[in-house]
Amino acid sequence: MASFPEAKFILSAWQPAHFPPDSGAEIAFAGRSNAGKSSALNAITGRRNLARTSKTPGRTQLINFFSLGEHGRLADLPGYGYAKVPEDMRNHWRELLTRYVETRDSLTGLVLVMDARRPLTDYDWIMLEWVREHSLAVHLLITKADKLNRSEQALTLRDVRSRTAGFATAQMFSAVDKTGLDDARRHTLRILARQPEGPSSAGQVIADPVS
Numbered sequence: 001m002a003s004f005p006e007a008k009f010i011l012s013a014w015q016p017a018h019f020p021p022d023s024g025a026e027i028a029f030a031g032r033s034n035a036g037k038s039s040a041l042n043a044i045t046g047r048r049n050l051a052r053t054s055k056t057p058g059r060t061q062l063i064n065f066f067s068l069g070e071h072g073r074l075a076d077l078p079g080y081g082y083a084k085v086p087e088d089m090r091n092h093w094r095e096l097l098t099r100y101v102e103t104r105d106s107l108t109g110l111v112l113v114m115d116a117r118r119p120l121t122d123y124d125w126i127m128l129e130w131v132r133e134h135s136l137a138v139h140l141l142i143t144k145a146d147k148l149n150r151s152e153q154a155l156t157l158r159d160v161r162s163r164t165a166g167f168a169t170a171q172m173f174s175a176v177d178k179t180g181l182d183d184a185r186r187h188t189l190r191i192l193a194r195q196p197e198g199p200s201s202a203g204q205v206i207a208d209p210v211s
C-alpha cells in the first residue's frame with residue numbers, strides 16, 4: 001500500500017489555542033512514552049525523519065500536527081507513563097490531552113501504540129476509556145514486534161484482541177523490520193475516512209504470524 005509522500009509537519013502545540021483549524025479529518029497517535037509512536041508514524045508515512053524519535057523517554061511534550069494531504073491530518077500525542085517526568089509536566093499533559101480528546105471535532109479515531117513486551121498498561125486503559133466515552137475508532141498498534149519471536153507475537157496479539165474485543169482492532173507492527181506496515185496504513189486511512197471495520201475483515205487475522 002502507498003505511503004504518504006505528501007505528509008508534512010504543520011506545527012507543535014503546547015496549548016489548545018495553538019491547535020490547527022478543527023476541520024476535515026484527524027487521526028491521533030497515542031501511547032506510553034518510548035512505546036515507538038514517532039517511529040511508527042515515520043514508517044507509516046514513509047518519511048523517515050518526519051517525527052523526531054529519541055532514546056530519551058518523555059521527550060515529546062507537545063502535540064505535533066502533520067498534514068497527510070487530501071487524507072487529513074495526523075496528531076502525534078505526547079507519550080504518557082514516564083515516571084521521571086516532573087509533576088507539573090504530568091498535570092500539563094493530562095490537561096492538554098483531555099482538552100484535545102474532548103474538544104477536537106475533526107478527531108476520527110486513535111492509533112494506540114504499545115510496546116509488544118508490555119501491552120495494555122494502566123495508562124493505555126485510561127486512554128481507551130476516554131476514547132470509548134467519545135465513541136472514537138481505536139486501532140491498537142502493537143509495535144517492536146521484532147523483539148518477540150513468532151509464537152510470542154501470536155500469543156500477545158491473541159491476548160490483546162481478546163481483552164479489547166468489540167471496541168478495537170489490533171495488529172502486530174515493527175518500525176524496524178516493517179511487519180504489518182500495509183495493515184497499519186490501511187487502518188490509518190480507514191479511520192480517517194470514518195469507516196468502521198467491515199464485517200468481511202472484522203474477524204480477519206491481521207498480520208498474525210502463525211496463520
Ligand SMILES: Nc1nc2c(ncn2[C@@H]2O[C@H](COP(=O)(O)OP(=O)(O)OP(=O)(O)O)[C@@H](O)[C@H]2O)c(=O)[nH]1
Nearest residue numbers: 033034035036037038039053054058059060079175
Ligand atoms: N526494536 C525496535 N525498536 C523500536 C521500534 N520502534 C521504535 N523503536 C525504538 O524505541 C525508542 C523510542 O522510539 P520513539 O519512536 O521515539 O518512541 P515515542 O513513543 O515516540 O517516544 P516519546 O515521543 O519520547 O514518548 C527508540 O530508541 C526507537 O529506535 C521497533 O519497531 N522496533
Ligand SMILES: [Mg+2]
Nearest residue numbers: 037038052060
Ligand atoms: Mg515521539
